[in-house]
Amino acid sequence: MKVYQTNEIKNISILGSSGSGKTTLAEAMLFEGGVIKRRGTVDAKNTVSDYFPVEKEYGYSVFSTVFSVEWQGRKLNFIDCPGSDDFIGGAVSALSVTDTAVIVLNAQYGVEVGTINHFRYTEKLSKPVIFVVNQLDQEKADYDNVLAQLKDRYGNKVVPIQYPVVCGSAFNQVVDVLKMKLYRWKPEGGVPEVLDIPDEEMDKAMEFHQALVEASAENDESLLEKFFEQGTLTEDEMREGIRQGLLSRGMFPVFCVCAGRDMCVRRTLEFLGNVVPCVDKMPKMVTTDGDEVAPEVNGPASLFFFKTTVEPHIGEVSYFKVMSGKVKESDDLVNADRGSKERIAQIFSVAGQTRNKVEEMVAGDIGATVKLKDVRTGNTLNGKGCDYRFDFIKYPNPKYKRAIKAVNEADTEKLSEILTRMKAEDPTWIVEQSKELKQLLVSGQGEFHLRTLKWRIENNDKLPIEFLEPKIPYRETITKSSRADYRHKKQSGGAGQFGEVHLIVEPYFEGMPAPDTYRFNGQEFKMNVRDTQVIDLDWGGKLVFVNCIVGGAIETRFLPAILKGIMARMEQGPLTGSYARDVRVLVYDGKMHPVDSNEISFMLAGRNAFSTAFKEAGPKILEPVYDVEVSVPADYLGDVMGDLQGRRAMIMGMSSEKGYEKLSARVPLKEMSSYSTSLSSITGGRASFTMKFASYELVPADVQDKLLKAYEASQAED
Template identity: 70%
Template sequence: MKVYKTNEIKNIALIGNSGSGKTTFAEAMLFESGLIRRRGTIEGKNTVSDYFPVEKEYEYSVFPSVISYEWKDKLMNFIDCPGSDDFVGGVVTALNVTDLALMLIDAADGVEVGTINQFRYVDELKKPAVILVNGMDHEKADYENTLSSLKEVYGNKIVPVQYPIGNGAAFNGIIDVLKQKYYHWEPGATAPAVLEIPENEKERAAEYYQVLLEAAAENDEGLMEKFFDQGTLTEEEMRDGIHKGMLNHSLYPVFCASAEKNMAVHRIMNFLSMVAPSPDDMPAPKNSDGVEVAPDSSAPTSLFFFKTTVEPHIGEVSYFKVMSGVVKEGDDFTNTNRQSKERLAQIFTVAGQMRNKAEQLQAGSIGVAVKLKDVRTGNTLNAKGSDHIFNFIKYPEPRYRRAIRALNESNSEKMNEALNRMREEDPTWIVEISKELKQTIVSGQGEFHLKTLKWRIENNDKIEIEFLEPKIPYRETITKAARADYRHKKQSGGAGQFGEVHLIIEPYTEGMPLPEIYKFNGQEFKIQNRDTQVINLDWGGKLVFVNSIVGGSIDARFMPAILKGIMGRMEQGPLTGSYARDVRVIVYDGKMHPVDSNEISFMLAGRNAFSTAFKNASPKILEPIYNVTVSVPGDYMGDVMSDLQGRRAIIMGMESEKGFEKLNAKVPLKEMNTYSTSLSSITGGRGSFSMKFASYELVPSDVQEKLLKEYEEQEKED
């Protein structure tokens, strides 16, 4: 393979809703490029992109797949992304390391929720985009309706470059507005006849041409002046105007095709090779210090590793983007994240599993290395003279949780190793071995996401596992002040144990003052603040520990032991065994023995006094509340709202966004465990949601009673 300069490289994310035909389109491109001699099919389980066993099993893409081919003296690097919302991590990864989004839209289904969601990332990352209306040969294909829905969502940014002649079985040609030509396919033809535009299409083609002409001219002052002077532009000038419009996000060119029948694929390949931006056209990415790092091949070499897979007979395959400089076989690097040395013995470009050896890759290129000893997803390798670290990929919050365990307990360690390995392959899988819940919790983007994980562990790693309902990380707190004392006394021959602690507890909020006097049952307790410790708890909230001992009733050396006893009870709250939080404890009195008092005595006295006071302070259970945003077609809004209200949701507001309704709510985590499945059922798969932790709030009294009973029964069983 020849060495391509940065301005000869095109990095493109192939995105679109599930079923829009991305993998089929990728096959057609590879066939046109000559890299494959026969196009595979999803049903035949032989496509270049979907080569993992789990993808063949379920017949949908799970991982973003890198596909590189040479075309018109350009190196075209595509990343074919999964369409399902459950695998959105692949879309996020791809958009961060590419310079253009090619959005496929099914001509039969038009703009869908998945389209909106993926395009939201395109907007956030400020990436140019080209839209391809695919599946024009489908019996329900409707180009005009799809175009109308696109304009409804994205307005005048939608500018057709082509429109079809015929829909469904009648689809046999396109009018190319930019080239002012008619591409016509005879039945069974492998290539179109390039003809003049028919008389009966000239008026319509002229209308589309005028729109495209004006859109192209708007993006360049010189082109605008020429357009006003002469009323037209050359094809090359129009391409230049389209290129600039794409870069400033004012123009989304629209094409149409049938990837399955390989109709019009060749034409869009040519367009992308000429008009898609190169890495040096785009704003320079920033390293972790906020410094721009331009894709300069003369600069010291820096590689960012954005993806890792494990392939049979090979092991780890590591995908990287050359952020700056040039990488060659045998180059030595420092892994700046892990402070280790690494040598790249061989480098490749890839098309799925196919690897093509590369002697050199310049800045902006996407490449692959195999069997690296200490490289993880997200790491940066630097050559001498470079010390960058890149961490610009931000993944969405998880939306679906399950506890996981190996059916054979002896396989637990192997299961955890497999989970950590898969976390490298897909960073949107979150794995937590929870000391609090005594469960291993796996969080992902949806039910299919975790179903895929289960299939891989059971079929690839041969470990039988099961998913369980995850426990909820409740918290305990108090709602009023209370007082208690406890004497720990034990005599069993020789030295005994003695410690007595008197304390007051109260709910704590940030910045609240310490009262000088507390009253309980008509008795006053004066407080003198000798020392205050504010402890930020690992699980959230605070414990404020106040030493108010006067007259030496408890020696200062025993105060840490009292605090330790209280912390032990905070870690296993008196109500349900959940973590306690936001409590102020004032130790104001006690007693000690000159011989029998020791640290363990005061630790136990402090623990038991705190437990008694806690139960008398109107204790309450707190539950995690999440901000949930649901996007659905308007027809489903009523059913979705009713379902959420049945989950104890508080509806915070509604708004319309690009043709869909968006609903914002606060929902307890307990009620979200099955929401992914329910929303899909209610909306026929057309709804999506996101969720993010908001706060801990008091549970309703009926829910608290139920939780207390469940905990009592569990304690009896144990």
């Protein structure tokens, strides 16, 4: 493969819902581009894109796949992305390094939730969009309905460039209103006959053509003037108008394909090669310091790594985009994120698992290398004198969490190593060893996401694992003040142990007044504050420790030990062993022994006095509550709302968005355990949701009673 220059390179993401036929389209593009000699199929498990064992097992794309096609003197870099929302990380990273999105729709189903979700990401990242309506040969294909859905959702920016003469099994002709020609294919597809538009189609073709001319003119002032003067535009002028419309997101062209029979794929490639903007025409990327970086071949060498895979017999394959300058074999670069040095041993242009060596790559190109020592997804490598650092990929928050453990405890360390490696391949995995819950937790985008993880670990790494329900990180607090004292006394020959602590606990809130006078059982306690420590707890909330000792009842040197004892009980709350928070503790009296008092004595006295006072201070359990936003078809709104209310949700609001309802709610984390599975079941996979931590709230009394009984039972067993 020759070395393509920045103005000859186009980077394109292929997006769409599961089942829209992205992988089949990619296969047809590779065939038309001469990269492969024979088209594979998903059913035959021999496609270029879905080449990992787990993808062949499930028949779904799990990873994004990079491939390149040389077309009419240009290099088209594609990234074929998974359609399932569970693997959205691949689409997010692909969109972040490509310049244009091709969104594929199934002609039978039209605009699906995956279409909407992917389009939203293109909106966030301001990427040009081309819609491709696929599977027009299917029995229930309805192009007019798909076009109506697109226009209803995205308005008059949706402009057809082609339409099928007929849909269904008889599909083999497309009218192209940019070229004003009819394309007709033989049953085997491939190269079409290019014919004049027949009389019976001319009126419809002219109507679509005129709409395309007007849309093209609207995106360029000079073209608009010419259109007003002449009433039409040339084919080349229309292409320029479409290009400007793509760049400004003022136009979303619509194409027709039947990828499975290789119909209209060649024409789509031709359009991508001719009209889609090259890298040099796209907005500049911005570093973490806010500096703009142009994709200039004469600039300093800088590579951004957006994807990592681990492949048999090779190890890590690292995929990069050349952000600036150029890179050659044997170049020495510095990792801006980790400080380590790396040598680029080989550079590849890739098509799935096929790698073709190239001498160098220039700014804007996408390639791969192998056997790097210390590079992770998201890292930047720079040449001498360059200090660029990029961090523009923003992954969504996880939605589904499970505790994970090896069936054989001896394999625990091995499991941790595997999870670390797999997170490098898919950064949407969040792996956490929870000290609080005493569980290894793995969070992902949905149940299917975790199911593929389990399949890969058990089949590729031969390590049996099991998922468990994750424990909920409850918190404990108090609702009123109380007083307690505790004497720790132990004598066992020689020096003994003695420490006595008197303290008051009360709920703490930001800005509360300094302590003054308290009354318990008719007795008044006047506080004389000598010192206050405000401790921000690692798990949220505060502990305020107030020294009110007078007359030297307890020497100052023992106060840190008392605080240590209280902190130990805060870390394992008296009610359920959960972390405690938002408590003010006032140590106001106590006793010492001139010989037997020591730190351990006061630590134990402080811990036990605090535990007693806490239990008498109206203790309550807090649970984590999340803000949940559900995007659901209007037809399913009632069912989804009913399901949420059954999960103790508080509905916060609703809004409509062209056939979809956006439902906002606050839901306890405990009730969200399997929500992604339930939502998919209720809506046939047509809804999606996001969740984000909101706050800790008091649990209802009946829930608290259950938690207390469960904890008491577990303590009795221990």
